[in-house]
Amino acid sequence: MNPMAGRDTGAAMNSTPSDTARAARHPLALWGILGVCMLLGNAVLRLSGRAFDLADMELSALHLAAVVVCVIFMVFAEGYRGFHQRFSPRVVQRALTLAHEAGPVRAALAPLFCMGLIQATRRRLIASWMLTAMIVGLIIAVSRLAAPWREIVDAGVVAGLGTGLASLLWWWTRALAGREPGVDPELPAHGHPDEAEQAL
Numbered sequence: 001m002n003p004m005a006g007r008d009t010g011a012a013m014n015s016t017p018s019d020t021a022r023a024a025r026h027p028l029a030l031w032g033i034l035g036v037c038m039l040l041g042n043a044v045l046r047l048s049g050r051a052f053d054l055a056d057m058e059l060s061a062l063h064l065a066a067v068v069v070c071v072i073f074m075v076f077a078e079g080y081r082g083f084h085q086r087f088s089p090r091v092v093q094r095a096l097t098l099a100h101e102a103g104p105v106r107a108a109l110a111p112l113f114c115m116g117l118i119q120a121t122r123r124r125l126i127a128s129w130m131l132t133a134m135i136v137g138l139i140i141a142v143s144r145l146a147a148p149w150r151e152i153v154d155a156g157v158v159a160g161l162g163t164g165l166a167s168l169l170w171w172w173t174r175a176l177a178g179r180e181p182g183v184d185p186e187l188p189a190h191g192h193p194d195e196a197e198q199a200l
Helices: 017-024 027-056 061-097 104-108 110-114 122-143 149-176
Strands: none
Touching: 017 061, 017 149, 027 061, 027 104, 027 110, 027 149, 061 110, 061 149, 104 110, 122 149
16 A cells, blocks of 8 residues: 555656656656755755855864864765755655646746745645744854854855755656656645645
8 A cells, every 4th residue: 555645645656767857847846856956956055155165265174174074074964864864855855746746836836835935744844844944043143153163163064055956856867867756755645735835
């Protein structure tokens, strides 16, 4: 028995490789994926400036050790565990559903939909918005650190986000080749996206 039976999991699940590849090339799926990539890329570019300032600073052995530890930790915790194992495959899976089921809200706000910020299960909405709030809070807190600690943390964040962006592109490339992520897109339990347009 399919554990997802009775839920709006989207037509992308259990599709053939050709169906998956076709869905990955759908304009709305492309808009959703590229929109998320642009958000991540913009964050990487904005933080890279401060991270690269480390090259012009006099760093102690403690600072250099902190850079190495921070970068390794963020690549593993944020890039691999957070993005590659969770966020990226879910973003791509949700993007694939846009080729089959997309009301006006999903179409217009495809990047937000792919990130699980709108029209998702209650659990996913809470988790996604809490994560967003935590990230904003972290950015504010880090901006108030003294140099070079601010730049050290930024270097780790850039490494993590860069790994996450590469992961998202990897999962999308797999979808273009006909291999869907196969994860639960965590869509709301409504029969059609138009019925869930108010679930923002």
